[in-house]
Amino acid sequence: MKRRGMAIMMMRFGNPDGTGRILREEMKMKIRQKIVLSFTLTLILAILLVGSAALFVQERTVSAEFDDRTSTVTELIGHILLSDNTNGRSGEFLRELFGNDKSLEYAFVREPDGRISRVSGSLLHRNDGSRFVAEKTRTVGSAVVTVGFSRHDFNRRIILLRMQYVAITLLAVFLVLAVAALVSRLLMRPIEALLADFPVPWKSTGNGSRDEIEEISSSYRDIAERLRESFERIDSQNQEIRRYNEHLEELVADRVREVNRINSVLFKSNEVMLEELEMARRVQQGIIPTGDHFPKREEFSIGIEYRSMERIGGDLVDVIRIGKNGYGFLVADVSGHGIPAALIATMAKVAFSDSSGWNRNPADVFQSVNDELFGFIGDLGYYLTSFYAILNLETGVLEYASAGHHPAFLLKAGSEHIEKLTAAGSILGVFEKPRFVCGRIELLPGDRFLLYTDGIVEARSPDGELYGHDRLILGMEEGRGLEPQAFVEKIIRDVDAYTHDAPPDDDRALMAVEFIRAAKGASPHA
8 A cells, every 4th residue: 555655656746856856857948948939039020020110111211312312303404404595505514514423324305296305315424234224204394304313322222221131130139049048047047946945745754654645745735835935925026016017107197297298398389380480471471572562663564473382482573673764573483392492582582682783684693693592502402493584664675594494485465476585594502603694685565474483384183284384375375465463363263273273282473574665764773
């Protein structure tokens, strides 16, 4: 009977020097493996998710930078190729502007009838042909400008980002394995202590005075005592966790109060910013002439319409008095929108006013304005296009110049023909020594000219089709008999109807001037 009880206890619990110790080691190994595996897989998955998200964001950022740059350059080249300002020397002009930019592959214009003109392909660079090329197109008027850009630098940056991602991921995996081993060691300490204290029930008395029932009872009492101590430790740990949670709730409440305070400050700051924007909008409206502020002269009549896509815009319309019988008529378009564009437009207004004077033609004024703007925005990525015309009321002579802007249109009195006024010229604020050419025409009574920004001709229908120069010319013909203010209001209504009154995606500015008669017997210098 005693021998059979010993066998049962050894099968259940093992002896102190053999099976029990082996079972304890096996239990510790299995627990440690589960801890390491769970911890490692969790951290590696988190690293992969975070790393993939970071890589995705970085690739999108690089792609956005590439798209922004190529779009800006395409717009510049489009203005150059389509402005009729290079006198057939588009390739030479492009080499002067972009000779050091190896990312440009080619540029050409496709006319509406499918004919390709103003080709400037190899005129830019002759690359080895091994680079991938990304094309950017821009519709200007009824033509399509296509520019090819090398993706070599873009692809190299993407590959470098991915190599960095792989290297960082591998390094992180090795660090996770090391941390997992350390964490498993720390977590196994209380478990090993519990297993080491777990009693081996079989104790040999040596004299056979205690039977197996008494030995089993004693062993179970020891087990119960150990379990009680373990539960007390667990209860103590639970109390500690509850105290920590209470403290954590206090910390969370403090953080919530701090966040609410910051939100309140941000809300007040936003209100102040909105008030300042409204003030800036009113100031900008004050510097753009309206019906109440038009020059009142018998020699000409004027109409102006201006609509910004945001609270404040980057387009500029102005009438500048030059002497007694001279007036300058200005439209300008600053790249971008919002506060920066509005500030540059305000700066340009002051520069044009200071630079205009009798015996100075529009090309001279552009040179002075560019000198002033280049010192402020030459390194900021902003630029300015403009059309400026100066009318001598004594002679009826209109001098004009263009800084990379859309051409003006001239409606001759008594004629159905509409003439395009163009002049060669670079954009303002980008090049230190740009070139401008001045045009000259004599107006007759009843002649009318129209200045505008690209928000008019580049307005789109719900189908994405541009309003374009052809529709603008048609609107001018239909409104020929209207007064200048009613004339520009009619064109604005046509644009709104064409876009189905959709919110504008660019600022829109129009100015029409009708020459009525020459001034009588006054000195132009007075």
